[in-house]
Amino acid sequence: MKESDMYEPVKKWLEERGFTAYPEVECNRAGGRADVVAKSGAVVGVVEMKQSLTLDLIDQALRWRGYANYIWIAIPHKPKAYKKFVSMVLADYGIGVLTFSKYGTIWADKNARFMRRTLPHLKEALTHHHLTADVKGGQRGGGYVTPYRITMNNVQLFLKRKGGWCRINEILDYCETHYASPRASLAKALQTFERSWCEMKKEAGKLYFRYRNQTASTNDPSQNPIRLSDRQLRVLLALSTGQWQTPTQIARQLPGVTRDWADQSGSLFVSPLLKALIKKGLLEKNPVGRGQYRVTSAGEAVRKEFASE
Template identity: 35%
Template sequence: MKEIELYEPIRKWLYQEVGCTDVYAEVWDVDVLGTRGPCNVIVELKTNLSFKLLDQAVDRVKSGLGHYVYIAIPASTAHDGDEIRFRGLVKDVAIRYGIGILTVDISSGTVNLKQAARFNRTAVTRRKRGLRSIREGIEVFSKNQIGGSKGGETMTSYKYTLNSIKNCLREESRKYEYKNDGWMSVNQILESCETHYAKPRPSVMQILRFDANKTWCESKKVGRTCYFRYKSTMSNMDESHIERGVRQEI
């Protein structure tokens, strides 16, 4: 079982039972973030109970990232003594910090509320102190992420920007392929692609010159202006190699 199998039931639960208007995954290092009015509802996913999971949840409470914090695990049928004692310890810590406990029946997709989360006043204090809200970490692709994904499987700002630029150059190259054109300056690229960079022009110039990206992007200089173009001779196999390379780099 993988953590990502818990995500869809939790996502539906946040919408239907909690009343969240939006649900996002992998925001900063939080598995699932639901928003309801000014409140942030955080859910950390794990395939089993562990001190690591508990520590994550406690950190979310202490830092004030979430107004309500939950942990979610698969529904377990284990009844041995050690498991029961450990669950008792987890429940004690959860009660102390106001952490909610959810269990997920993977086969039916049912989410059971074992313990409700308590309102976290530290989140209010965090806002009054002017500290950054976790909502500042929401990206345009956050709704399409899957909570609990491993690092190489998640979308990042860098990867999103690179894919946008690649698609832009690809379309431009196809449009003017018969003229052997399709070259675009960085300024032209930025007119079509939104980036996450504070200084987009030099940053885009730099990433397009990376050796790893030369497999799909070619460049030329006319006067003082650099132009870039998608390599129209790319095969499907080349495309798959590029995608793997991007994931490994990120």
């Protein structure tokens, strides 16, 4: 059973107890990402899922002490899954254990102890984006709700509702961002990585942005002969011109990702997007070097089209 396969039973178990489940929640203050965060009123819980009980799993769970009122670990059922020492550690720290059968049923093998004093940082990291994103707890390979993606979702929603051209200052008046230097950083991100939905123009030395009319652009083949998803476009724009690059190198250049994530999971996230871009004729694979890609002339034309808008 994969970790991502555990998410739906865990979600159902939590909802039956009055919690709302938020998958893959990143909390920088705690220094990590929780597989599942559960919230019911002012009470917050965390579930960390693994295919077996390991010291790493216990360490992951302990990370949330002081941030969550309840902490659980979730593992498949195995006879004699943990020894007396492990049971003592779990009991001492109040960590509960949720156990799965091979048929998908779940039960609490050990109850979690309620911890009253917690910091609010994990609760503050919860957003509606976690509930609407197509992400499962325990998922690997990217697609997570990151501060960058939350910022862009908010900007996209604002521009879509606004319907016209806006300067960057007007966007920032309505949208909070995660950037330390929001004006320059947001403008660069919109110009470089969000071209699939954001149009840009320059008048009198000032930049203006608006939500791209998706219907009009897709109905006019001359304006948009190749349809790209948001992720495909970000990967295409992240590639360096004229250079052969591996999936990991490409992942490192994506916005809003860390080098650790790119090195560990970037290849899994980028590889299917690279294959899709090859089918569209925008990339080519190195016939000599193993697992290397570069932009074709058609891909460069698409990149220039977005860069010139």
